[in-house]
Amino acid sequence: MDYKKIADELLKDIGGKENVQAATHCATRLRLVLNDEDKVDRAKLETRDEVKGTFSTGGQYQIILGAGTVNEVYKEFIKAAGIDAMSKEQVKTAGSKKLNPLQQAVKTLSDIFVPIIPAIVACGLMMGLNNVFTAPDLFVTGKSLIEAYPAISGLAAMINTFSNAAYVFLPILIGFSATQKFGGNPYLGAVLGMLMVHPDLLNAYSYPAAIADGTVPYWNIFGFEIAKVGYQGTVLPILFSAFILAKIESFLHKRIHSSLDNLITPLVSLFITGFLTFVLIGPLTRTAGDAMTSGLVWLYDTTGPVGGFIIGLFYAPLVITGMHHSFIAVETQLLADIAKTGGTFIFPIAAMSNVSQGAAALAMFFILKDEKTKGLASASAISAYLGITEPAMFGINLKYRYPFYAAIIGSAISSAYITLFKVKAVALGAAGIPGIIAITQGKLFHYVIGMLIATVITFSLTYAFSTKEWSKAVEKGGKAAGTPKAFRLFNKAE
Known part of the structure; x- marks a missing residue:
């Protein structure tokens, strides 16, 4: 070449x-x-x-x-x-x-979470593996694997312990990554995370019960009481605290003589940030994080399939903007409190969106005539079914517009279906066919049916849309008479 x-x-x-x-x-x-x-x-x-x-x-x-x-x-x-x-x-x-300020904020969130995703996914998939061991009727009628074969119960218990590690000590992972992103010493960020999950503190999962019982422990400092409560499984408190830590550290580095910098800067930075975390930052952001998560959970629980339809409809457009990365914080918190939430409902909806994008690209493989583009369509369809949608979305579906419209409709309808049956995941991973291992007990059937619904509806709609005059014109790079206004908005490049 x-x-x-x-x-x-x-x-x-x-x-x-x-x-x-x-x-x-x-x-x-x-x-x-x-x-x-x-x-x-x-x-x-x-x-x-x-x-x-x-x-x-x-x-x-x-x-x-x-x-x-x-x-x-x-x-x-x-x-x-x-x-x-x-x-x-x-x-x-x-x-x-x-990028505009909103895009920059989303990108920052993405840069913090992407490096720790392998740790979250590894532990999450072990949760899925534990699910395989403990789910009744999955392999043996009326029994789980550990009930049928008690010899493997110890192995299942070990895997269960391993699977919790990333979520129990989540603030340490986020503290390291976030402080590094904000320009501070990542090891100080990790120590800050350790402070927030220290065993001397009341475990965050026991906090609601302690409030009800009136047994929350406190530090008494000059008559001022500070709750001795940990932040296990939380996201926003460590994000904001890491930002403050990095800025204080940077401020001190510029003002303290080099002979004392390595001694004073880490000490003062960590102490001030730790104090602010337990007095102000932690309580406020814990409440904000709970409210954000509760809002999505309310939409899911209260409106049922309608909420699933709405989230499924807008998930792919959010991927285009990159704002879907903000869901990682919510999903992480849902999984960290899995005993209460039952898992994350966002992961299965993301899977429906990914499968729909794959189905649209697959339909385009049969519709298009150009061999090069057909090759890209087939490869990107497979990729989307395995959980990676960018090639299908950007390379095929958005390019021709109407496959993308078909995909978001298919995603919305299939998401409404799985929401109706409360399909959730106990882990994060590749949102698509490989996500089968992460689905909660008893919901796998509906997850598979949801993927079939997404495929059939999207594939059919893509073919139906391809017969319209406006879609043929878009494929040729021109405008068509009678194109619906909503579709014409996407044709500015022609």
Whole structure:
């Protein structure tokens, strides 16, 4: 392949070197920060054989080139653009400057939680494995596996203990990641998290009962009483406390002489933040976090299938903006208090959305004529069914519009169905077919039926929409007479 030629052509298609602010690459994608994305010739770009798809997210315009190819093209691209090679973090920073305050807040939340997701997923899947051991009638009629085979009960108990670790000590994980993101010492953040789950404190799960009994312990400091209550399984308290810790540390670093900095700065930063956490930050944010979670739970519990329909309808649009990452905080809190909540209802709804996006892309495989696009449609459909929707959503469904509309309708209806039967998950993981292992006991049947509903409805609607004149025109890159106003809003690029 002539990588220099490819790089030159790509540079021309995105508006020339004066339109490039920063560039990096990952395993398969060229990741660019552009001055004006409207200057990109998307139609020309996506006709090139080397380009497997394009999309814009988080202030970055990303071009999918494939493993191996992207490395070589990138070398020639930065030469042609006259820019220096940059790390992914540097490009992320450059891209985030183009985001509005809400997008920046969501991106910050995402950057904090993404590094700890493997730990949460690992423990979550062990919860799912424990579910397999303890679910009655799953393999043996009238019995669970540990009842049928008592010899494995010890193994099941061990797995259950392992599965709780990330949630019991969640503030430590978040404290490390959040303090690092906010520019502080991550190890101080981890210690702050340890303070919040210290065994000398009343366990957070026992707090409601202690309030009812009037047995909440207190520190008495000069007549001022501070509740000695832990923050196990909470999210917002450690997020805000980590932010305060990082800012105090940064403030002190600039003002304390280097000879005393390593001694005084950690001590003062940790003490002040710890004090503020138990006096002010913790109580306020615990209440706010409970209110946010309770609001979604209220929508789910009170409105039933209607609430499921609403969440399912808007889940994919939230993915486009990146705001779905804010659900991680809610889901984590739901799972941390699983004895009370029974699990997370957001994960199964996310799975319905992902499967719907996959079904839309699968339908496009049969509808489209171009072999290159058909290949992308089939591959991205499989990816979506396995829980990764970006290729299907950005590469196919949003490009042709009507598959995306079909997918969000299919997601809404299937989400209403699983909400009707209270399908929940005891773990986080890949929201799609692999999510089967995480579903609560007795609800697996309805989860599978929900995925079938999402597939059939979305596939059928995508085909139905493809017969309309407006959708054919969109596929050809033009406007059609009589296109519904709601759909015309998405056709500004034509």
